[in-house]
Structure formats: structure tokens, C-alpha cells
Amino acid sequence: MATIEPSTKRGFPSSAQAFTVDDLLELPDDGNRYELFNGSLLVSPAPTPLHQLIITNALLMLQHVMPPPLVALTTVNVRVSDKDFYIPDLVVVREDVARNVELMFSPTDILLAAEVVSPSTKMRDELFKVEAYAKAGILTYWRIDPAEGPTLHVHQLNGKRYDDPADLLRARR
Numbered sequence: 028m029a030t031i032e033p034s035t036k037r038g039f040p041s042s043a044q045a046f047t048v049d050d051l052l053e054l055p056d057d058g059n060r061y062e063l064f065n066g067s068l069l070v071s072p073a074p075t076p077l078h079q080l081i082i083t084n085a086l087l088m089l090q091h092v093m094p095p096p097l098v099a100l101t102t103v104n105v106r107v108s109d110k111d112f113y114i115p116d117l118v119v120v121r122e123d124v125a126r127n128v129e130l131m132f133s134p135t136d137i138l139l140a141a142e143v144v145s146p147s148t149k150m151r152d153e154l155f156k157v158e159a160y161a162k163a164g165i166l167t168y169w170r171i172d173p174a175e176g177p178t179l180h181v182h183q184l185n186g187k188r189y190d191d192p193a194d195l196l197r198a199r200r
Contacts, residue, residue: 047109048131060102064155066110071148074116081143081171082116089119096122097138105140106131107163113156117141117169134163141169157182161189 045066054061060071074082082101089099097119105113112131119139120132128136140160142152152170160168161184168182168189182189 045110048106048112049109051112060114062114063110063112064159069151071145074143075145077173078116078143078145081173081177085117085141085143085169085171089117093119098122098125100125104131105134105137105163107134107159111159111163113140113159113163115140116143134160134165137165139167139169140165141171144170144172144174146174157189161187 046063046068047066048063051061051063051068058073060073062069062071086099086101093099098121099117099119101117102114103118105115105118107113115137117139118132118137118141120136121138124132124136140156142148142156144152149172157168157170161182164184166184168184170180170182170192172178172180179195180192181195182192184190
């Protein structure tokens with residue numbers, strides 16, 4: 028497993044084969060978010076200010092209600108396999124685990140992963156990540172959709188799949 032920071036060089040690996048986490052670490056540090064789904068490279072731009080505000084508010088809310096030894100963190104690296112690598116908007120992990128991870132968390136470290144839906148990531152967050160996070164064994168997945176009120180969709184792992192989401196918060200416009 029690679030344990031170095033992403034490169035600042037401008038080269039791009041060949042896409043003739045599936046990308047790996049090691050390839051990902053060679054990509055430029057250009058402000059984009061690079062993730063892997065079964066070796067396919069997914070690129071997202073830096074989050075908008077509204078997206079960041081929602082993440083910050085969720086982080087603050089979690090910090091006020093979580094008991095020690097749990098902590099909430101934003102935009103962490105989660106390495107599932109050589110060809111699967113995710114960067115959730117927000118996670119909850121044990122503090123001792125957070126203090127000992129250098130670059131990448133294991134999915135078994137993640138108690139909750141959350142994504143804030145953007146127009147460019149809506150399908151990814153509603154379909155791909157629901158399936159990928161469940162397959163990785165992440166116990167709880169939150170999907171926060173600002174376009175739906177906003178609405179907080181909570182997915183709980185049941186075996187190897189998430190149950191239908193519970194909509195815990197739906198704000199009125």
C-alpha cells in the first residue's frame with residue numbers, strides 16, 4: 028500500500044488499464060477530488076461554498092452529540108481495495124483510530140460516512156456510493172440533499188445491503 032502524499036507533478040497515468048490507488052497518488056494536486064470505483068477514475072471539482080457550509084453544520088452538530096471516543100472528520104481517504112478509493116464528505120470514527128491513521132482509513136474504521144449531494148454528484152451519491160459503501164461494510168451512510176428541502180436520508184447496513192433510507196430531516200422551504 029502506498030503511504031505517500033499525492034504528487035504535485037502534472038503527469039497523468041495511462042487510462043488503458045484500470046486505475047489503482049498507487050496511480051491515484053501520482054495524480055496532480057490540483058484541487059479536484061479523485062476517487063476510484065472498480066478502477067474507474069471519478070473526478071469532482073472542489074465543493075461549492077454551500078456544500079462546504081452543509082458539511083460544516085453537520086460536523087458541528089455531530090461534535091455536540093457524539094460521545095467520546097468518537098470524532099467526526101471531513102474529506103478523509105478510505106481505501107477499500109487497490110481499485111476502490113473513496114473520499115466521503117464527512118465520517119465518524121473512533122478517536123484512537125483517527126490519531127493512528129497516516130493517510131488512508133480502512134472501511135472497517137468508518138462508523139458513518141456522509142455525502143452532500145451536488146448536481147454533479149447526485150447519481151453517484153444516490154446509486155454508486157450507496158452500493159459501494161454497503162459492499163465495503165460501512166455501517167451507516169447519510170446522504171444530505173440540499174435540493175430536497177434539504178433532506179437527510181439515513182441508510183443502515185443490514186447484512187451486505189442498506190435498508191431503504193429513513194428520511195430523518197426534511198426542512199420546509
